[in-house]
Amino acid sequence: MKISGARAIIKSLEKENVNVIFGYPGAAICPFYDALLDSSIRHILTRNEQGAAHAANGYARATGKTGVCVATSGPGATNLITGIATAYMDSIPIVAITGQVSTELIGRDVFQEADITGATAPFCKHNYLVKNAKKLPYIIKEAFHIASTGRPGPVLIDVPIDIQNTEIEFNYPETVDIRGYKPNYKGHPMQIKKAAEEISKAKAPVICAGGGIINAEASAELLELAEKCCIPVTTTLMGKGAIPSLHRLSLGMLGSHGSPVANYAVNNADLLILLGARVGDRAIAATHKIAKKAKIIHIDIDPAEIGKNIEVTIPIVGDVKNVLRDLISIVEKGNVDEWNQKIQSFKSKHTVSYEDVNEGDTVKPKYMLSLLSEMVPDNTIVTTEVGQNQIWAANHFNVSRPRSFITSGGMGTMGFGLPSAIGAKIGTPESTVITISGDGSFQMSLQELGTIKQCKIGVKVVIFNNSRLGMVREIQRTKYRGRYSQVFLENNPDFVSLFGAYGFKGERVENNSQVRAAIERMLSNDEPYLLDCVVDPEEPTL
Amino acid sequence: MAKHTLSVLVENHAGVLSRVAGLFSRRGFNIDSLAVGVTEDPEVSRMTIVVDGDDYVVEQVSKQLNKLVDVIKIKRLDDNDSVSRELALIKVNANATTRGEILQIVEVFRANVIDISKNTLTIEITGSLDKVAALEDMLKPFGIKEIARTGMIALERGNKHLAAEDNGK
Ligand SMILES: Cc1ncc(C[n+]2csc(CCOP(=O)(O)OP(=O)(O)O)c2C)c(N)n1
Numbered sequence A: 001m002k003i004s005g006a007r008a009i010i011k012s013l014e015k016e017n018v019n020v021i022f023g024y025p026g027a028a029i030c031p032f033y034d035a036l037l038d039s040s041i042r043h044i045l046t047r048n049e050q051g052a053a054h055a056a057n058g059y060a061r062a063t064g065k066t067g068v069c070v071a072t073s074g075p076g077a078t079n080l081i082t083g084i085a086t087a088y089m090d091s092i093p094i095v096a097i098t099g100q101v102s103t104e105l106i107g108r109d110v111f112q113e114a115d116i117t118g119a120t121a122p123f124c125k126h127n128y129l130v131k132n133a134k135k136l137p138y139i140i141k142e143a144f145h146i147a148s149t150g151r152p153g154p155v156l157i158d159v160p161i162d163i164q165n166t167e168i169e170f171n172y173p174e175t176v177d178i179r180g181y182k183p184n185y186k187g188h189p190m191q192i193k194k195a196a197e198e199i200s201k202a203k204a205p206v207i208c209a210g211g212g213i214i215n216a217e218a219s220a221e222l223l224e225l226a227e228k229c230c231i232p233v234t235t236t237l238m239g240k241g242a243i244p245s246l247h248r249l250s251l252g253m254l255g256s257h258g259s260p261v262a263n264y265a266v267n268n269a270d271l272l273i274l275l276g277a278r279v280g281d282r283a284i285a286a287t288h289k290i291a292k293k294a295k296i297i298h299i300d301i302d303p304a305e306i307g308k309n310i311e312v313t314i315p316i317v318g319d320v321k322n323v324l325r326d327l328i329s330i331v332e333k334g335n336v337d338e339w340n341q342k343i344q345s346f347k348s349k350h351t352v353s354y355e356d357v358n359e360g361d362t363v364k365p366k367y368m369l370s371l372l373s374e375m376v377p378d379n380t381i382v383t384t385e386v387g388q389n390q391i392w393a394a395n396h397f398n399v400s401r402p403r404s405f406i407t408s409g410g411m412g413t414m415g416f417g418l419p420s421a422i423g424a425k426i427g428t429p430e431s432t433v434i435t436i437s438g439d440g441s442f443q444m445s446l447q448e449l450g451t452i453k454q455c456k457i458g459v460k461v462v463i464f465n466n467s468r469l470g471m472v473r474e475i476q477r478t479k480y481r482g483r484y485s486q487v488f489l490e491n492n493p494d495f496v497s498l499f500g501a502y503g504f505k506g507e508r509v510e511n512n513s514q515v516r517a518a519i520e521r522m523l524s525n526d527e528p529y530l531l532d533c534v535v536d537p538e539e540p541t542l
Numbered sequence B: 001m002a003k004h005t006l007s008v009l010v011e012n013h014a015g016v017l018s019r020v021a022g023l024f025s026r027r028g029f030n031i032d033s034l035a036v037g038v039t040e041d042p043e044v045s046r047m048t049i050v051v052d053g054d055d056y057v058v059e060q061v062s063k064q065l066n067k068l069v070d071v072i073k074i075k076r077l078d079d080n081d082s083v084s085r086e087l088a089l090i091k092v093n094a095n096a097t098t099r100g101e102i103l104q105i106v107e108v109f110r111a112n113v114i115d116i117s118k119n120t121l122t123i124e125i126t127g128s129l130d131k132v133a134a135l136e137d138m139l140k141p142f143g144i145k146e147i148a149r150t151g152m153i154a155l156e157r158g159n160k161h162l163a164a165e166d167n168g169k
């Protein structure tokens, strides 16, 4: 029996075990939306296509599955781009499906035509413009395969409306074989042996764990290696959750916005072990200095990341989980007691004290976040916006497991927090999902409150409200002699009333004395809730 | 900076060239030339890319190209173990007085005249980059009106070859 291309897309999604998608309709994707009516796949109607892409991202990161978003041609598709680029920079598996104008009209600048495969080529792991309806099932199979394997990333499929309407014989392929795409999963045994030797010889080793550990589900192996060899662990922003924040070997985040002890360790190490981390400039800027001092082992699934930003002593290409397993089986602990003592004493000298906050002062984000992490249930997921709020959360919200901290690391996309929280909550309804937001960022995606309302999604929002684009203001204070330019948000709405307009509860938190009770009220049920926290604009990021 | 030649087998479908070209501009790599044409297998094209840069750059170029799903295989060609040619068409001013001299030069280079008019000659030359450059140099004094070049193409010598089918990149 023949079915339409649109129906074939839906059936292919069902074959890929997709049960929820995020999207927004329009003329060029109408055949798809029509066919969707006959499917059990749940569709979450976001209020902007960018929200759909971020929600797919949050869904993917909370569940480990591939997120799916859908948009129409032209402006629908271009609205996805920021979300696709955000997923690309953070290596998150999403499949984006866009409608396109009819094949014979492509290239004529007809209504709502945009070259979305051209526009997203720099931000996609791969993309397709479907020219032959018969190929749809293969393309979708390939797209999911490419998005979710190797180094994950977004894949876009652009489907002209006539292709959606073409009748085809539906056969979903069982397997894929793409000759130009063969990720290498197994690390080279000789290289692993060398790495084991270096680890055993090192006097001052440190592990830097990146988002690759989360993607590869390799936290247990990371912990086993660290504990077996007594190696302190720092994470990148994307690696947060790879090791419990309060683990004795955890140093917190490294880099320009990281913790003093993490940077102390990296700068004084004689061996740096990079695990699924791409040595981004915010994590390690002085790569030459570090490479001069320390030997470097770099384990990554993407060979192009090895040697890109830092010169490496022992490169190992492979799935970090597999490589760590092989490594753990042969590695022996080195002579690292003195190093660990040094680290511990540095750490104790530089711990942040949350005790000395003044009850009557405006809310101290660091205090509030550390308290919040004590009060939330174990299954909590935090997403963040971008700005000071993101860095406060990264440094002071303690997490205990992977996939519990979702943030736009590589792109730093404002407006990510709320929609990604929607995706995370849809993917893991049993968890408490809180987005840590800024008053600026929140207003980039606040329309998604409509999505939360319509689809009954119990997402909590904490706004650190400094009536400023705080992080940019801080840059202007320190680097531009306090010449403040366009960083004041003087006419912020009353966020509590705004929540009220959608039928959600919330409260304004004026000072530290109110924080604990406010958090209790927020966590008392599974409904959306807002804490609009008044924060001093002078509050520093670090 | 040194020149390096990469031989790249890619899927022969629309959009591949723009992906490759886009990658170069996006990552700030400089290419001297890029030549592309279909191979003995109609589903596979070969690109010959001449890159200007040090070892780091060439390694990065190869690795980034390898990440493209449509790229099947890449090989960095060793100058001593490969043959390379470029084809150039050069249209040069030539009148009754200069024509003879130009034809002599063409002879020495074993190039061909493929078009002639009252005041021009169009010359076809095939050879290494050096040879083409040398001819260009010799013709300059007469006034070159225009040049079209294919960019370099290259193959490994002897039995060595790059095949799409032996799996893995
Ligand atoms: C889409 C986007 N536009 C601009 C920026 C630049 N930027 C980074 S942080 C920031 C300020 C964010 O303000 P807010 O959300 O209130 O956070 P705060 O720093 O005050 O905590 C801006 C404008 C960005 N990261 N993303």
Ligand SMILES: [Mg+2]
Binding pocket: A387, A438, A439, A440, A464, A465, A466, A467, A468, A469, A470
């Ligand atoms: Mg702010």
